[in-house]
Amino acid sequence: MHDPTANGHPRSTAAPAGVVRFLDGVRARIGTVVVGQDVVVERILIALLTSGHLLLEGVPGLAKTLLVSCLAKSIALQFARIQFTIDLLPSDILGSEILDQRVNEFRVNKGPVFTNLLLADEINRAAPKVQSALLEAMQERKVTIGKEAFKLPSPFLVIATQNPVEQAGTFELPEAQLDRFMLRHRLVYPTPDEEREVLRRNMALGVKREGGGATARTEFDVLAEEPVGTIDDLVAAMEAAATVHVSDTFLEHVVDAVTRTRSHPDLELGASPRAGIALIKAAKARALVLGRGYVVPDDLYALAPDVILHHIRLTYEALADGKRGDDVLRDILHDLTRGAGKPALAARN
C-alpha cells in the first residue's frame, strides 16, 4: 500500500500560500513583457522547480530568449546566454586553464556554464562534442577543467532552443542526449489577440537615448530589474514541489501510460523509466504552479507530450506511413482513457 514517508509529509490540498504568491508574481512579471505563451512560462517554471532541463523548439521570433531573460531577472538568478555555432569549442562553454604570465602558473577561467540559468540558443548548430560537453554538465552538474572538478551553481538549469525549420548545417541531438532534457516543448505562434497585443506593446516602445544618440527600444529594455523573489523563495518552491502529493491512482495512470509506449506497434523505442520519473516530477511541479497540493490526471495529459515524445522513437514502418510521434502518443492516451487492452509486450533485448 501507499507509504506516507515516500510521498512527503501530510499535505493540505492547496499549495503553500507563500510559494503560490511567489510563483504568481513570477508569472505576472513575465506577463508584463511577454504576451501569451502561458504554457511555455508554465513549462519553464516546472523545469526550474524540478531542476530538469528544458528544450524549446520553435521558429525564430517567438520570444524564447526574452522569456528566459525575463525569468532570470524576475528571480535574481544569474543568467548567461550562449549562441551555439559550428565553430564553438567545449572550452568556450566550460572554461579553460590559461597561463598567468605574472606568476607563471595556470589559472582556471570559468566559462559561461557557471550560472544559474543558461540559455543554449540553437543548440543543434554546434558540433556533437560541444553538445556533449554541455550535456555532461547538465547530467552531472559539475565541470572538469584541467585536473580539477568544479561544481556548478545551484540551482542550475539549461534551457536550450532549436529551430525545427532550418536543418542545413545542424547536428541533430541523438536520443541519448535528448534524454537529458526533462521537457521538450514545441512553441506555437500566438493567437490573433495575443499577436495584436504584441504589436501594440511594440509600437509603444519608442526610442532610447544613449550618450549623444538614440536607439530604438526593444522588449529587453523594459525588463524591470527589480526581482519579485529571491533564490531562497525559489528553493522554498522547489521544496514545496517535492512534497506535492501523488496518489497511488495517479501512479497507476503513469505506469500504464509509460508501459503502453513500450508495446505499441508503431514504436521502436518506448519511454524509459526516466520518462516515468520525469512525468511524476513535472506533474508535481505543475500542480504547485497551479496552486494544488496534489497531482491529478489533468497533469498527466497536459505534460505527456512534452515529457514522453522525445523519449520514444517511431518504427520505420510508422515513419513510412507518415505517422508522427504526436499521433502515436495521442493514440496511446486515447487508449489509456478508453481502457483499451495493451498489446502484448514484445521481447526485446
Added chain:
Amino acid sequence: MAGRRSRFGGHAGALALLVTLSPLHPLTPSLRAQPETTVGMAGMLEGVVLPGSELERERKDDRKAPVVLRVVRVYPHGTAFRYDLEYQGLEPGTHDLRPYLRRKDGTPLGDLPPLTVKVNEVLPKGHVLPHKLEIEPGPHVGGYRYLVVGVVVLWALGMVALVASFFLPRRRKAAGATDKPVSLAERLRPLLEGAVAGKLSQAELAGLERGLLAYWRKRLNLEGADPAVAHAKLRAHPDAGPLLAKLEQWLHQPGEPEPVDVPALLAPYRDLPPEAIDLAGGTP
C-alpha cells in the same frame, strides 16, 4: 604384218593402262592384306582409292561405337579420290569402316568396296574384367527434376511464411482490437460494483477513473480532441465537472480522504445498458 603387230601392240598397252586406272578396279585394303592393330592403337590406311564422289567422316554421336575413324587427307584420283584414313579400334574383332563414311554431296555410298580392318585383343584369354558399375537408385523419388521442383516449392512456401510472419501479427492485433467490442457498461460494471463494495485495487481504481472519463468524452463527442483539451472541457461541463472533482477528492487528494458517497457518486453509471456506449477494443 609388222606394222599391224606394232599397231596392235600400241592398242594393247593403252588398254592395259586404262584397265589399271579404271575405277572398276580400286586398290582397296580388302584386296591387300587386312590391316591389323590392337585395341586403342591408331592404324593408317594410306592411298586407298575409292570410287564415286568425295567421302568424309560420318559424324556419330554414339559413344559406344567400336571404331573411331578420321579422314586424314584426300587426293583427286581421276574420277575417284584417294584417301589417307586413320582409325582406332576400341573393340576387338573385324570391323568394316564403310558405316563411318558418307559422301559430301549426300548421295548414297553405292557399291563402295568393303574396308575391313582387324583389331586384336590385347588382354590375354581368361582375363578377369572388373564388374560393371551399377547405378544405385537415388534416395529421392522422381529424379532430379522432381527434386528441383520440390525445393522450389518449399522455398516459395518459406518465403510466403516469412512475409506472413511480418504482416499477420499486426493484422491479428488489429483484428483482435475489433473482434470483441466491449461496451463501456460491461467494462464498468465490475469496477463499479467493486468500488461500491470497497474492494478495488489501485490499478482497478485507476481503470474506473479512466472509464468514467471515457464515458464523458464519448458522450460530449470529445474523443478526437487532444486529451489535455478534452479534460479541460470536461472540468467545465456542468455534469462532468462535479464528477471529476469528486473523483479527485476521492482518489487523489492527500491525507485522510474526505467522506465521498461512492454509491451515490457512481449510481448514474451502474445501470447503463450494455449497448450504451461501445468501446471497440476495450477490455473488461
